Amino acid sequence: MSKIPSELRFTDSHEWVRDEGNGIVTVGISDHAQDLLGDLVHVDLPDVEDGFTAGDEIAVVESVKAASDVYSPVAGEVVEINEELEDSPELVNTDPYGDGWLFKLKVEDMGEVESLHDAESYGETLEDE
Template identity: 60%
Template structure:
């Protein structure tokens, strides 16, 4: 079973969201997603100030096995990207819920992080796919 931190919310497409408590969230891909991808060799980061809609492709992660679109789990504006991933994409594998984050997003006014899957619901989704 994948590692699923209790302080995060999840999209059905395997992105995680950390509510920073200031109207922003940090986004990355789950432990389950990075495990399925295998060794990550490249991360295409979203553009700063890009306005994204929930469910919209905004990043790309390439591994030795495949390339996978990453979808924004929330609507808002990209305010920061993890530049370290350009030189060390393997960080997504090594620490998917920490140093392997992809972007920070300022939430659109009407966005509720609570609408995403809680850890228990995400664990059920992962279990059904295995």
């Protein structure tokens, strides 16, 4: 069973969002997603100051099995990327909700974050897969 931290919000495409306050959110992929992908070998992150709308392709994670798009969970501007992943993409596998975060966004509308799945409803979507 995948770990699903209760303080996070989730998308149907398995991205997670942590509210850091002041309109900033941290984004990564869920434990379930990294497990499906297998060992990550490369992460292609967006550029700082790039803007995205919810659902835009924002990053790519590559494993020994496949490459998978990561989608922006909400509209916003990239304010930071996890540069550690350049040399250590496996952090997404070993700590998807901690050191394996992907990027941070300055969110345009925090209501978009609230509209994402909470941990319980995300867990229910996994049961349906």
